[in-house]
Amino acid sequence: MLNTREPGRKARRTSSDTEVEQTLPIAKRSNKISSSEQLVHLSNANEPGQDNPATRSVNDIYDLLTKVSNNQESLRQSMEQRITNLEASFKTEISSKMKSLKLTLNTLEKGETSTNTQVSQNITHYKLVFINVPNTDTGDSEDSLKAYINGITTYLELDFNVTTVQCVGSNTNQQNKTVLVNYDNESQRVNVLKKKRELKDNPMYSHVYVETDKT
Incomplete structure (x- = not known):
């Protein structure tokens, strides 16, 4: 049947048209992004000034x-x-x-x-001091004093002679003198000290005292 319509009016839908539309499948809308859209998205992500989290983290x-x-x-x-x-x-x-x-x-x-x-x-210089040595008949020279001290050594039965003798003190002209006597070694000096007590038994030497040199 031929449908005719007047100019300016819409065609009326018939029941047969509706049935045809219902039998045709409805096309689903695709959610996939096209290649062109992906390129646009990437270019926008790499544009300067864009706040890309990955770039900021690096x-x-x-x-x-x-x-x-x-x-x-x-x-x-x-x-x-x-x-x-x-x-x-x-x-x-x-x-x-x-x-x-x-x-x-x-x-x-x-x-x-x-x-x-x-x-x-x-x-x-192994020294001893002899105190109260009297003046000798030959004077107070070194030789006379040495002879006197050697006489004491002989009396003590010691077989050696003194090395040197020297008067000490401020007044060497007084009657009794202090004489500094030097021996050759320590043994001689010690032997005289050990036997000096024997001098008190001899009237010639009892007034003479023998002491160690403290100078």
């Missing part, structure tokens, strides 16, 4: 690593400077201590040398 990590590296370098330089300063301080202090130690050692060596010299001199 930049933050890079900045953090740079700061850590700078801090490590600064710490290394600081430690090296402190070590250098300590080494210089130690060298100065050690040098000063060494100079002081050398001066002390030199002083001790000089003192030891002087002491050894004095001890050597004391050992070389």
